[in-house]
Amino acid sequence: MLRKILIRNQSVKQLIIALLGTLLGVLFLLISVHYLLKVNEFGKGSEMLGPNTLIIQKKVSNTTTLQLASTDFSKREIQSISKQPFIEEVLPVVSNNFGVEFATSDPMLPYFRSDVFIQAVNAKFLDVKSKQWNWDETDLVVPIILPRDFLVMLNTFMSSSGIPQISDELAKEVSFSLTLSNPSNKRLFKAKIIGFTNEVSSILVPVTFMEYGNHTFGSNIPQKTTQLMLSGKEKEFGLVEKFLEKQHYESKNSQLVTGRLKSVVSSLLGVIVFISFLTLLFSSFVLIQYIQLLITRNVYEVRTLLRLGYAPKVVCRVFVRYFVLLYLFICFISSVLFVLLKSNLDKQLHTSGVYIDLHFSSVSWATLGVSFVLFYVTTYYSTKRIVMKEF
Amino acid sequence: MNILFNDVLPIPLASMIHSNDSLWNSKVILEKGQKVIVEAQSGRGKSTLIHLLFGVRKDYSGDIMINDKKLSDFSSKEWVDYRKNQISIVFQDLQLFPNLSVLDNLLVKNNLTNHFSEEVLISLVNRVGLAEKLHTRCGQLSMGQQQRIAIIRALCQPFAFLLLDEPFSHLDEKNAQICMEMINEHCQNQNAGWILTSLGSVGIFECDKLIQI
Numbered sequence: 020m021l022r023k024i025l026i027r028n029q030s031v032k033q034l035i036i037a038l039l040g041t042l043l044g045v046l047f048l049l050i051s052v053h054y055l056l057k058v059n060e061f062g063k064g065s066e067m068l069g070p071n072t073l074i075i076q077k078k079v080s081n082t083t084t085l086q087l088a089s090t091d092f093s094k095r096e097i098q099s100i101s102k103q104p105f106i107e108e109v110l111p112v113v114s115n116n117f118g119v120e121f122a123t124s125d126p127m128l129p130y131f132r133s134d135v136f137i138q139a140v141n142a143k144f145l146d147v148k149s150k151q152w153n154w155d156e157t158d159l160v161v162p163i164i165l166p167r168d169f170l171v172m173l174n175t176f177m178s179s180s181g182i183p184q185i186s187d188e189l190a191k192e193v194s195f196s197l198t199l200s201n202p203s204n205k206r207l208f209k210a211k212i213i214g215f216t217n218e219v220s221s222i223l224v225p226v227t228f229m230e231y232g233n234h235t236f237g238s239n240i241p242q243k244t245t246q247l248m249l250s251g252k253e254k255e256f257g258l259v260e261k262f263l264e265k266q267h268y269e270s271k272n273s274q275l276v277t278g279r280l281k282s283v284v285s286s287l288l289g290v291i292v293f294i295s296f297l298t299l300l301f302s303s304f305v306l307i308q309y310i311q312l313l314i315t316r317n318v319y320e321v322r323t324l325l326r327l328g329y330a331p332k333v334v335c336r337v338f339v340r341y342f343v344l345l346y347l348f349i350c351f352i353s354s355v356l357f358v359l360l361k362s363n364l365d366k367q368l369h370t371s372g373v374y375i376d377l378h379f380s381s382v383s384w385a386t387l388g389v390s391f392v393l394f395y396v397t398t399y400y401s402t403k404r405i406v407m408k409e410f
Numbered sequence: 411m412n413i414l415f416n417d418v419l420p421i422p423l424a425s426m427i428h429s430n431d432s433l434w435n436s437k438v439i440l441e442k443g444q445k446v447i448v449e450a451q452s453g454r455g456k457s458t459l460i461h462l463l464f465g466v467r468k469d470y471s472g473d474i475m476i477n478d479k480k481l482s483d484f485s486s487k488e489w490v491d492y493r494k495n496q497i498s499i500v501f502q503d504l505q506l507f508p509n510l511s512v513l514d515n516l517l518v519k520n521n522l523t524n525h526f527s528e529e530v531l532i533s534l535v536n537r538v539g540l541a542e543k544l545h546t547r548c549g550q551l552s553m554g555q556q557q558r559i560a561i562i563r564a565l566c567q568p569f570a571f572l573l574l575d576e577p578f579s580h581l582d583e584k585n586a587q588i589c590m591e592m593i594n595e596h597c598q599n600q601n602a603g604w605i606l607t608s609l610g611s612v613g614i615f616e617c618d619k620l621i622q623i
Contacts, residue, residue: 020518024507323505326466327519328494328567331486410486 021337024324028316030309037306038349044299045353045390050360051295053383055288071251072144073259074112074219075268091243100247103262105255111244113139113229114221117236120198121222124209128193129180131173136221137197139229140164144248151213154225160209161197164223165190167215187215197224201236303394307401310342314405322409331406338402339395346394350387357383411496411570413440413463417472420458424471433459433623435472440619442570444603445594447617454623456607457502460575463605464499465489494523498569500577504560508549512540515548516563523567534562538588553580561589565596572597572604583614590615 077090092111101109115137122132142152145164154161174184185193195210216223233242251259263270314321324334365377415438419428428434433448434455440446450456461467462474465481474481476492484492506515516531526534535544538558540551548556557580564572572593578586597604606615 020514020521023514024510024518027509320507323507324518326464326493326499326501326505327563328490328522330490407486410489 021324021329021333022341024320025317025334025337026313026341027320029313033309033312037302037309038345040302041299041306041346042349042353044295044302045349045387046356046360047295048292048299048386048390049353049357049383050364051288051291052386053357053361053380054364055285055292056380056382058284058288071107071259072218072248073251073263073270074246074248075263075270076246078267078269090245092245092247097244097247100249100266103258105252105258105262107250107252108143109247109249110141110143112246112248113226113233113242114246115229115232116238116240116242117232118198118200119222119232120200121210122196122198123193124196125194128185129177129182131176137163137224137229137232138219138221138246139226140219140223140248141226144250145214152225154228154231156231160211161224161228162213163195163197163210164214164216164219165212166220166222167217168220169222170215197222199232199236201238204236206235299390303390303397306342306346306394307397310338310398311401311405314338314402318409321406325406325410331403331410335399335402335406338406339399342398343395346391346398350391354387411442411477412475413571414438414475415440415472416475418462418474419471420455420462420467421469421471423455423458426454429622431622433621438621440571440603440605442603443597443601444619445597445615445617446603446605446619446621447615448605448607448621448623450607450609450623452609456609456623457575459623460499460502460573460605460607463571463573464493464497495568496570497573498564498567498571499573500557500560500564500575502575502579504556506548506556506560506563509547511545511547512551512559513544515559516566519563520566525566525568531562531566534565534592535559537592538562538585554582554585557581558585558589561593565593568600570600570602572602574604574606576607576609579609587614 077092079090097109097111100106119135119137120132121135123130145152152162170185170187170190173190177184191212191214193212195212197208197210199206199208249259321334325331361379415433415436417435417437418433419435423434430436448456448459458467462470462481465484468482476496507518510518512535513531516535517528520526520528520531532541532544535541538561540555540558543551543555548559551559557577561574561577564574574593578589581589593604596602603618606617
């Protein structure tokens with residue numbers, strides 16, 4: 020009965036425009052927040068090195084080959100890099116100066132051995148918990164990160180031996196061994212693969228293990244720093260790239276391309292999120308203006324009900340409930356459209372070779388929830404303000 | 411419920427000269443169950459008095475006390491309870507919902523208070539001679555018919571005082587008598603009183619107090 024009295028004198032055209040605006044605002048916000056998060060997550064998990072991590076070295080040219088210029092990094096050069104505002108962390112990459120042999124040590128796998136080159140990487144640069152990337156002299160098992168190319172090589176060997184190839188997950192379960200040696204000494208460690216990398220060609224080990232190896236098996240010749248590992252700040256990868264070019268440093272291109280693309284795409288998506296947010300803000304504002312218009316058009320009815328003894332909150336509730344239900348309906352329609360658009364966009368991205376995570380992001384649903392709560396609160400207070408004026 | 415007027419003077423009437431026996435600017439008590447007729451010429455503040463008592467207007471000096479509590483100190487919650495349970499009103503402009511039927515207009519009020527059953531409501535409509543108009547939109551009724559509906563609606567709640575702002579201005583004497591009998595019956599049932607404003611003499615109705623303003 021109250022709804023029949025209060026929700027009348029509607030301007031259908033205005034209501035439809037306000038609802039369409041809100042629908043588009045909610046939909047844009049859902050899509051942009053979802054893809055912003057997915058782009059930022061892009062590459063995580065499959066790569067152990069952090070998303071903005073690079074290994075750099077000096078370009079080898081004729082001058083360096085003729086030893087007219089050095090390919091080593093001096094302490095001063097490292098300091099100068101670390102002072103750049105777009106660099107988060109920079110540390111020298113320590114390599115082995117002793118013999119290392121990598122072998123399979125699992126009865127399920129055929130025996131395979133190879134002399135390898137190992138490098139130490141600080142846990143700061145890894146996408147793993149620091150506990151996993153830890154080793155001390157009492158540990159018999161060394162955590163390692165395997166270059167993906169190495170696994171491909173291993174699988175080539177497996178298939179030539181007539182044995183099924185091993186997946187990433189299986190490789191993490193299988194036992195391997197690392198043997199450190201010098202002409203007079205030898206020690207065997209078990210090795211456990213905790214992840215893979217596309218960016219480095221050597222096997223990565225914890226810094227403590229490398230220090231132990233170099234101390235126990237290494238020669239006394241001081242090591243030169245020919246490679247540095249650095250992490251650039253999120254969204255400032257363009258600056259890192261410019262800096263490297265200027266200093267004639269080089270790195271694997273794939274990292275730079277991914278970093279640059281992520282920077283550009285996430286900046287663009289950031290702008291789209293902002294525009295979507297503004298769209299939603301303005302369209303909700305139009306909807307709330309419409310609610311105020313509706314109450315003003317029915318002010319006689321509001322006033323009469325209050326004079327009949329209806330509490331202001333009861334009168335408010337009729338308007339709030341009506342518009343909250345409309346907003347919920349809009350959220351539902353937007354969600355359905357979002358799911359459809361997402362599946363379409365994901366398919367297109369997949370065909371273009373961009374493999375982003377297909378799961379729905381809880382943050383985009385949370386954004387929807389927050390927008391609903393904000394709409395509810397704004398509607399409630401603006402309705403209450405007008406109704407109380409008539410009380 | 412007693413009502414005390416303590417030097418009450420509506421701001422718009424402040425520039426007028428008021429006689430010594432006027433309700434304005436003096437101390438007047440209206441006791442529970444009293445039937446009060448307020449007589450005055452047009453523009454002397456009869457509707458203003460009703461609106462002050464109902465809280466529609468708050469532009470006055472002095473104090474209106476309801477059971478020792480100032481009306482101006484009422485909270486929103488107290489106003490809602492006051493209008494729902496202690497005071498009822500027939501506005502001069504009736505304030506019905508023109509798009510609702512007669513029955514719906516009465517139900518809007520009665521659903522809030524559950525004071526009457528639907529059968530009683532219909533019998534009251536019959537009593538004022540509007541049985542065939544039960545499902546007619548109020549906007550289509552004559553002013554006299556609407557006045558009778560507004561009176562029934564005002565009875566759809568418990569009250570200590572019923573405010574009647576020129577409620578019979580469009581009614582003939584016979585219909586006015588029927589309505590007054592109905593009002594008196596309901597007032598008697600709950601030991602309530604009424605305050606009736608009128609332009610001229612309403613000698614056909616008995617009252618306990620006659621106030622000139």
